[in-house]
Amino acid sequence: MTRRRAALIVRTVILATLIALLEIGCRTGLVDPLTVLAPSDMVAAMIGQLRSGELDASIITTFSTITIAFLLAVVLGMAIGALIHRVSRLRDVADPLLASYYSVPTFIFYPLLVALLGLGKAPLVLLGILSATPAVVIGTLSGLDSVAPVLTKLARVHRLSSARTLRWVVLPAALPHLFTGFKLALSYALIGVIAGEFILSGTGLGYAISFAYQSFDNRAMYGAMLFVLLVAVIANGILYVWEGRLARRRSRG
Amino acid sequence: MTDLSLDNAQKLAVRRRVRALDAIVFTLLMLALWQAIGSWTRGVAISPPLQTLVYLGGLLGTSMFWDDAAATLEAFLLAFVLSALIGLVLGLLLGIRRFAGEVAEPILAGFYTIPKVTLYPVVLLLFGLGMSAKVAFGVMHGLVPMTLFTLGAVRNLPPVLVRTARVLRLSPGRTMRWVLVPACLPDIVNGLRISFSLSLLGVLIGEMFSSQRGLGFLLVNGMAQNNVPLSTAVVTVIVMIAIAANALMLRVGRRFARRTDEQPDRQR
Incomplete structure (x- = not known):
């Protein structure tokens, strides 16, 4: 524990030093302010944008798209996972597919999706679903695989209905793996949606960044960028800590 | 029986x-x-398989396609080799130096999950439009998984291996070459596999956002010109290459895994 704390302190010091160096470099003119903004200016730009409300519409669009994509991916992924788990023939077909799914850059389908569904929320949601669902499927499969046979037998001995078995036995036992799947799915949906907005879109945070880049508005660009990165890091951090807690609670029994 | x-x-x-x-x-x-x-959709968005294949056959005969493919390949290979080499050495070092590994791992894992697209404008501002920006962006995607996989593999090694190397007074370079790399080979191949697909993704996204050459550019350009068979054909080519490379590396990885599993038996 002390070792972990020491690592945390060293890590914080390193990151703080890097930020301070960048700040000094920008202030002394070593770093071209047209290339990289000083960190304090980035923060100021972000706060200014959030205060003025110019990002509000983009924030709402982007996060609603990510939420819809994520929820649909969770529902779809769990359904597919449960189905594949039950039918072993499907499993044989699905395993190699799942193993190689993430080697295909799903993102390149995005232009085709735009052509298919028009520019708007629909292709972004679909892109998010395409990148997030397999993670949920994989998580569901390994979760269901990890349910010890003795647990399901116990449920049968107690004559639990299948719904109650699912609620009280299978879900708690599979939860850690499921959670890992959800965590990955959220970050994939986030990456997919923001990348889509960035490359080809008319709304959203990704679009705001690429628009600011193309109109040479560095302040707006770095402000929005910092906001997106902060949200991503905080969301992932919360899930990471939560996941660790789940795993620890489980190992305690 | x-x-x-x-x-x-x-x-x-x-x-x-x-x-x-x-x-x-x-x-x-x-x-x-x-x-x-x-x-x-009557071919407005996606051209059907047969038509795409025919178009692809014609496309493969044009020099335009090969120019773009060569541009992508060059950027990708550079990005992949850089990610693999730097990631391997970094992962080995962070794996041996446990404390440094503990310090660095959360930073790397955090970087792995953020949407790196948002950083592409910074890369463009730093490197300018062109090959080096694409390569840098590819490395940003490919480096971290390679490092994390190698680091994890070294950390999970039986400590006796590292201690033996120390007893034999192997230099750090020779420890890596003769002890760590062979012992971690299956995980290294897995890291290479992930690094391969992510650096490809990085290069393609770079090309799609702003570039005048490359398959990613060709894809977006086909879209912009309403040339549906072109964009469908480019997507098909990329998907086929990605699947083939992944299958190959999966197979190699499995072979190494089997070999390392067998070795203790042989010694007995």
């Missing part, structure tokens, strides 16, 4: 045949779906 194992072998053979059949059925279903979307 022999009867039983024969029976087992037969069952396995049957199962393998069923599996092959199912794979073919699945492929046909996907092709049918592709065809259905193509004809349902």
Whole structure:
């Protein structure tokens, strides 16, 4: 524990030093302010944008798209996972597919999706679903695989209905793996949606960044960028800590 | 006993045949779906499989395609080799130096999950438009998984290996070459596999956002010019290359994994 704390302190010091160096470099003119903004200016730009409300519409669009994509991916992924788990023939077909799914850059389908569904929320949601669902499927499969046979037998001995078995036995036992799947799915949906907005879109945070880049508005660009990165890091951090807690609670029994 | 194992072998053979059949059925279903979307939209968004294949055949004969493919390949290979080498050395170092590994791992893992696209403008501002920006962006995607996989592999090694190297007074370089790399080979191949697909993704996204050459550019350009067969054909090529490379590396990785598993038995 002390070792972990020491690592945390060293890590914080390193990151703080890097930020301070960048700040000094920008202030002394070593770093071209047209290339990289000083960190304090980035923060100021972000706060200014959030205060003025110019990002509000983009924030709402982007996060609603990510939420819809994520929820649909969770529902779809769990359904597919449960189905594949039950039918072993499907499993044989699905395993190699799942193993190689993430080697295909799903993102390149995005232009085709735009052509298919028009520019708007629909292709972004679909892109998010395409990148997030397999993670949920994989998580569901390994979760269901990890349910010890003795647990399901116990449920049968107690004559639990299948719904109650699912609620009280299978879900708690599979939860850690499921959670890992959800965590990955959220970050994939986030990456997919923001990348889509960035490359080809008319709304959203990704679009705001690429628009600011193309109109040479560095302040707006770095402000929005910092906001997106902060949200991503905080969301992932919360899930990471939560996941660790789940795993620890489980190992305690 | 022999009867039983024969029976087992037969069952396995049957199962393998069923599996092959199912794979073919699945492929046909996907092709049918592709065809259905193509004809349902009357080729406005996606051109149907056969038409795409014919177009692709023609495309492969043009020098324009090969120019773009070469540009992508050059950027990708540079990005992949850089990610693999730097990631390997970094992962080995962070794996041996446990404390440094503990310090660095959360930073790397955090970087792995953020949407790196948002950083592409910074890369463009730093490197300027062109090859180096694409390569840098590819490395940003490919470096971290390679490092994390190698780091994890070294950390999970039996400590006796590292201690033996120390007893034999191997230099750090020779420890890596003769002890760590061979012992971690399966994980290294897995890291290479992930790093391969992510650096490809990085390069393609770079090309799609702003570039005048490359397959990513060709794809977006096909879209912009309403040339549906072109964009569909480019997507098809990229997907096929990615799947083939991944399958190859999966196979190599499995072979190494089997070899490392077998070795202790052989010594006994």
